[in-house]
Amino acid sequence: MSKNADEQHKHGAGPAIARRGLLYIVSSPSGAGKTTLARRVLAADPNITMSVSVTTRAPRPGEQQSVDYHFVDRTRFEQMRDGDELLEWAKVFDNFYGTPRAPVEAAISSGKDVLFDIDWQGAQQLSQKMPGDVVRVFVLPPSGDVLEDRLKTRAQDPPEIVAKRMAAASSEISHWPEYDYVIVNTDVETSVASALAILTAERLKRARLLGLSDFVRKLQSAL
Template sequence: MTKNSAENSASGASSEDISEPHIARRGLLYIVSSPSGAGKTTLARRVLAADSNIEMSVSVTTRPPRPGEQDGVDYHFVDHRAFEDMKERGELLEWARVFDNYYGTPRAPVEAAIRDGRDVLFDIDWQGAQQLSEKMPHDVVRVFVLPPSGEILEGRLKSRAQDSAEVVAKRMAAASSEISHWPEYDYVLVNAQIEQSTAAALAILTAERLKRGRQLGLSEFVRKLQSAL
């Protein structure tokens, strides 16, 4: 018997793969916020591509679609009357006005995902994050994304070539106010390199899933484990 075989035998280890037990878990609301141009949307897309157990919350908005955006995929595009009706019927978990347009989160699909143990990612501003935190305080995980500098932020806004110079100036003027809300978040990432920021965002997601309070089936699993000893 080799040394490694002896060590494995003594520890009870097996060369066969051991399947991970299923432990029921409550889903979480993973909020990513930043001033416009700091990279939260790119970061959110990378997290979604890297992890199949989290899905994007599709917001409702009154702003017109940008080139390449699809209704029902990027946003649910509605007019102001339809948005007001959703607010009055209590169908929105949160809503905010941003640059003369309204954005909101439909309640039903989010609550269903949480009950089913699925995680939901939110690309929303600090106003929406505050409202979600008030309504579902034990379910939210808040991440604020900062640009490495003001110059880089302005350069990113201009490079998108989607907004006029006037709109870019408005977004830069609003950035300082938006950044002032960073202490309200659980985590803060300085997005200098998107690869590093993505790795950090995924590490946060993994850690939050492992929190004892979110693992609803953990007590039952431990009882069964103890009874078998």
């Protein structure tokens, strides 16, 4: 029995059926709310964990090494990329980002879900490498004015970076048809509820329930 199935059984969520984990991808243009949404999903569900990316950018105020990101220099990043240690990688605003392969593969094999706060480039690469495991959610802002306001109020980036992110938003948004689900983030509580509903539904897909055949055989033999 996987740890995930055991947790479901103990909490009364149904029979303990072994399940393969999934890769839950949340993408959006900067400022649309994907990071807030991702954190709320993590806080609400103990069976999903955050994928910690590696990046060459400098830490922002309050960010912690190996918690928010694995901060590395460019030489180490290139070693990981060239050594096939990354499931995906991309260059964003002059910095590199990537997803370490080993912890992700270990998690989904044990029935644990992994959440990704990544852009469309990373989503494409993950979808190509692990097509049966990914669930892709794209988050849209309710309007361009709201997106600009959110970027300005974050107070973490200088005005020139805000302008660059706004300029890139239209291109990023153009990739929404590549995703399985789209959430327009007008209200955070509604968006979180939608994200959790998507997670619940995807966990119930027959293809992911590796122990379902055994469960059904035992059920039939008891009838």
